[in-house]
Amino acid sequence: MYKKHFGLQENPFNVNPDPRYLFLTRHTQEALACLTYGIQSRKGFILLTGEVGTGKTTLLNKLLDWLRRERVATAFVFNSRLNVSQFFDFMMADFGIPCDTKQKSQVLLKLNQWLLDRYKAGETAVLVVDEAQNLSPQVLEEIRLLTNLETATEKLLQIVLAGQPELEEKLNQPQLRQLRQRITLRAKTHPLNLEETRGYIHERLRIAGSDGRTIFLPDALEAIHRYSRGIPRVINLLCEHALISAFVDGKENIGAETISEVAREFDLDRIEPVAPKVPDRSNGENLTLMEALKALATLVDQMRTPEEPPATPRERKL
Ligand SMILES: Nc1ncnc2c1ncn2[C@@H]1O[C@H](COP(=O)(O)OP(=O)(O)O)[C@@H](O)[C@H]1O
Ligand SMILES: [Mg+2]
Structure with a gap:
């Protein structure tokens, strides 16, 4: 509704993980480079972790776009509440491997044969699993066993496991030790610093077709960074609601006070002090x-x- 008012072609702050909007910070570039390098060099098992809303799924979608363009076979499992048999069904279907049996040994046989065919044709196959912190230990164990599909020299299936920081903690449990040992590369998403937050907002406005006018005033950008703590999902929420609010009030641009109002509405104003907390040394x-x-x-x-x-x-x- 505010698009015309602010000279935009589309809503800039959708919360969809749309890779078209990917803003490449140094950390994002590093994470993407790590993922693509790991896959290209058949490293086998890569872990991607980061706090909620820091861009893991967006990054995975970017990676999947690239893989599909490169004609790499991919399967994207994003429902982490699957049991073992549903997990296999989903993966086989997404790879496009015809499979009429439910028997796990048969499914694995088919998968292995299909992977060998890909390998002989010089192709790679990549399994991407999102929200992996919620996977059951049984499914995680099956994923570990998938890394056993290999030739004498190389892994047949490249696996990217993505999840919130709890995933790292989960993998530290003794029963998942073997899985942790298979991880060859680690990539991370991070919150944005102030400079990146400014760049992020400008870039989203640009991609949404902005004609370049100033919509967010400098003090608004600072307030957005402060309240969001640099988490892109929260930045989007603040910006989207600030645009609506300014549109309703007939304002041409947005200052810090509008951001503070939106932050209050969403209880984001009860934030911790910005300076890092250090243990109390007074005693x-x-x-x-x-x-x-x-x-x-x-x-x-x-x-x-x-x-x-x-x-x-x-x-x-x-
Ligand atoms: N680097 C980025 N560039 C552009 N948008 C991003 C970036 N990181 C996160 N976002 C946006 O923030 C929101 C949350 O990102 P998402 O990928 O769903 O985070 P996560 O999967 O880590 O919870 C989405 O709207 C997404 O488009
Ligand atoms: Mg996600």
Whole structure:
């Protein structure tokens, strides 16, 4: 409804994981490079993790677009509530492998034969599993066994397992140790910093056909970053509702006060302070071992990425 008012061709802030809108930050580029490199060099098993709303599914859709253009066979499993037999049904159907049996050994035989045919033809096959943090241990175990499909030298099936950070924790459980050991590459999505948030919003407006006028004022962009903590899904929510609100009020552009109103509506105003929290040192003796370990982990994390200190507590790996 506001498109004409703001000179746009389409809604810029849809929450669909539409790869057309992919904004490439340094982290996104790294993650995409890791995924494509892993697949091209037949690394076998790649893990993609990131907080909710940081762009995992969007990135996977971009990857799938690219794979399809390259004529690579793909299967995309995004329903993580499947049991083992449903998982196999879904994967076989999405690969387009005709399969009239439900018997697992037969299904695996067919899959193996099909993968060998692909391999002989010089082709790759990729299984992409999204929301993997919700998969049952049984399905995860089957996925591990799929990595056994190999020739003497190479993996026949490339697997990308994507999920929220809980997936990493899940894979740390002793019974999933073997699966964790198979992971050869790790990619991550991250929240955006302030500069990236500005770029992200401008890029979405551009793709949505904006004629270049200023819609979000500089203080609005800062407020969006503060309330969203750089999470693209929340940025979209704030921007979409700010556009509606400004349109209803007949405003030409959007300032920080409109963003604050929307943030209040969605309870985003009860955010933690932006400065990273550090354990309270005022009473040194009370620093527990756990706190000390966390502080150490944060320090190590920061040393790994010295060029970009975390902007918000959420960006830190606590
Ligand atoms: N790098 C990005 N470029 C463009 N849009 C993004 C990016 N990351 C996230 N988004 C947008 O944010 C929303 C949530 O992204 P999504 O991929 O569903 O996150 P996740 O799968 O990690 O929960 C979607 O609307 C998506 O288009
Ligand atoms: Mg997702």
